[in-house]
Amino acid sequence: MVIIRRFRTRYWKVSPFAPDPAAIRQAASIVAGGGVVAFPTETVYGLGADTLNPLAVGKIFTAKGRPVDNPLIVHVAELRQVWDIVLDFPAAARLLAANFWPGPLTLVLPKRSTVPDAVTGGLDTVAVRMPRHRVALDLIKKSGCSIAAPSANLSGKPSPTTARHVLRDLYGRVDGIIDGGPAVVGLESTVLDLTGPKPLILRPGGVTREQLEREIGPVDVETQGEREGAKLAPRSPGMKYRHYSPEGNVILIHGERGRVVSRICELAAEWNGRGQRVAVLCSRETYSLYSKGTCSYDYLENIGSQYNLDDVARNLYGALHTCDQKEIDIILIEVFPATGLGAAIMNRLQKAAGSIMEII
Numbered sequence: 001m002v003i004i005r006r007f008r009t010r011y012w013k014v015s016p017f018a019p020d021p022a023a024i025r026q027a028a029s030i031v032a033g034g035g036v037v038a039f040p041t042e043t044v045y046g047l048g049a050d051t052l053n054p055l056a057v058g059k060i061f062t063a064k065g066r067p068v069d070n071p072l073i074v075h076v077a078e079l080r081q082v083w084d085i086v087l088d089f090p091a092a093a094r095l096l097a098a099n100f101w102p103g104p105l106t107l108v109l110p111k112r113s114t115v116p117d118a119v120t121g122g123l124d125t126v127a128v129r130m131p132r133h134r135v136a137l138d139l140i141k142k143s144g145c146s147i148a149a150p151s152a153n154l155s156g157k158p159s160p161t162t163a164r165h166v167l168r169d170l171y172g173r174v175d176g177i178i179d180g181g182p183a184v185v186g187l188e189s190t191v192l193d194l195t196g197p198k199p200l201i202l203r204p205g206g207v208t209r210e211q212l213e214r215e216i217g218p219v220d221v222e223t224q225g226e227r228e229g230a231k232l233a234p235r236s237p238g239m240k241y242r243h244y245s246p247e248g249n250v251i252l253i254h255g256e257r258g259r260v261v262s263r264i265c266e267l268a269a270e271w272n273g274r275g276q277r278v279a280v281l282c283s284r285e286t287y288s289l290y291s292k293g294t295c296s297y298d299y300l301e302n303i304g305s306q307y308n309l310d311d312v313a314r315n316l317y318g319a320l321h322t323c324d325q326k327e328i329d330i331i332l333i334e335v336f337p338a339t340g341l342g343a344a345i346m347n348r349l350q351k352a353a354g355s356i357m358e359i360i
Contacts, residue, residue, distance in 0.1 A: 010176040013163075016040065019135045019180065028142035030175045036060055038152035038166045039139050040180035041075075041131040043104045043188050043206055044159040044317070045166050046149030047174060048075065048139070051085065054116035057148055061118070063173040066155040071121040072148040073106050073189070074128045077140035085128055085146060087112055092216050093194055099215055102132035104189040104206025119148045125195055135180035151188065152177075158244050158320040158352070161186050165321050186314035187344050192219070204344040206313075221343075246320045248279070248328040250353035254335035255360035261286050263360050264332045265295040272296045276329040281319050283312075283334055299326050309341040316345065320352065 010030075012023035027037045034056040036049045047063065049056035051074050061068055074085050079097065082089055087110040089097075096105060111126035120126050128146075131137065140147050151159040152166045152174075160166045163179035170177070190205035192212065199219045201209060212219045251267070253260050261282075268278045279299040280290055287302040301319045304311030323331050335357070338346040350357070 009171050009174055011163075011167075011179065012176070013179040014135060016133065016135055016181040019138055019178075021138075023178070024135070024138045024142050027176050027178055028139055028144075031056075031139070031143040031147060032145065034059075035175035036063060037139070037176040037178065038160075038163075038170060038174055039136055039149075039178045040163070040183060041133045041136045042102075042183060043131070043185045044161055044183050045152040045163065046073075046075065046131075046136070046147075047152035047166075047170065048147035048149035050143070051119055051146040051148040052114060052116065053145075054118050057116055057118040060148070060150065063170060064150065064153070064155045066150065068118070069121040070150075070155075071123060071127060072119050072150050073191075074115075074119065074126060075136065075140060075147045075149055076128060076130050077137045079130075081140075081146050082128060085112060085115055085126055086110060090194060092199065095215055096192070096212070097130070100207050100211075101130040102137065103130070104132070104185050104187075105129060106189045106191045106205075108191060108193040108195060108202065110195060125193070127191060129189055133180065135178055139178070156245055158246055158317045158324075159188060160321075161314070161317045165317075168321070168325075182314075182318075184314065186317060187341075187348060190344070193222075204347050206341070206344070208340045209343065210340060244317075244320070244348045244352045245354075246323050246328070246331060246352065248277075248323055248331045250331045250333060250349070250356065252333050252335050252349055252353050252357040253360065254357055257286060259360050260334055261289045261295075263358065264334070265290070267330075267332055269296045271330045272298075277327060279323045279326070279328040279331045281316075281331065281333040283336070286334065297332075299323065299328060306336060309336065309345060312336055312345055313341055316348065 014020050036059045038047050106127045106129040108125050108127050153160050154169045161183040185206045190207040191203040193200040201221045271278045277298045280297045284305040303315040
């Protein structure tokens, strides 16, 4: 049994556009002193420690209950910090950084020997990005170090997009939490491996495959690591272990719109009849079709339009957290288009569901 030491968790609420310098200095002093602090980024909230301090990085894994071979992402505020972390920053990386940094793109590159194995899961590569959030950038600058950070949640659970989500999972487990408002992207960054013969997306995210290919040409997408994750060391967060999963069982329903609505209502009635609490997460286009009189559920949420996947990405994790708060047993979710940002949305939903999908 692992005993978690209870911390006196400090809490700062700051403006995401003009954060209080005193609050950022206090949080930065904790990071510089070997502590762990949760902070906002444009994707999700991260739980950060000094990249080059292995004892501090170890506290992240303890707080989250995270497997030690699951690598972290290093966050930088300036390009010069990249050279403290990587051995090589090739032309493709420089081009992508110029176009997408700050932003939700993580690049996997050869690491320097000074980067602890705790950060990289023992690999000879390191994942690095520059977040597009004033609070995150100020924290990194004032800490005087790059910050290694996974999402600020208990391992395997839905990622946090608000400080409230972080408080629910990690209060008393970490040194501090900076509340900088809700995340504007809502899904983790795209992770692109540039160490092989061809650029390879290890995890889809806020920068789409189509955007990347417009800049650097053809890009492959990892599939083998997903299928054989139990046998392979994960090269990126989100590849091997169960991720993004609420307490309830997630079932995805795919098909023609009217049939999807009918099937979800059938399943909701069936599970409600067994005494299970049921949630339905649907699109804006179908929300009005789930009238309470004809469809049985305990929680219904419109998470966005099939034609505006930015909203779906922004709302997805919040809806899954609400399902946990409402103690939902079964979560029935409509499938969204798997193109553009939809590739990242469906990646997270399939992870949450354990690939349970009904096609009708």
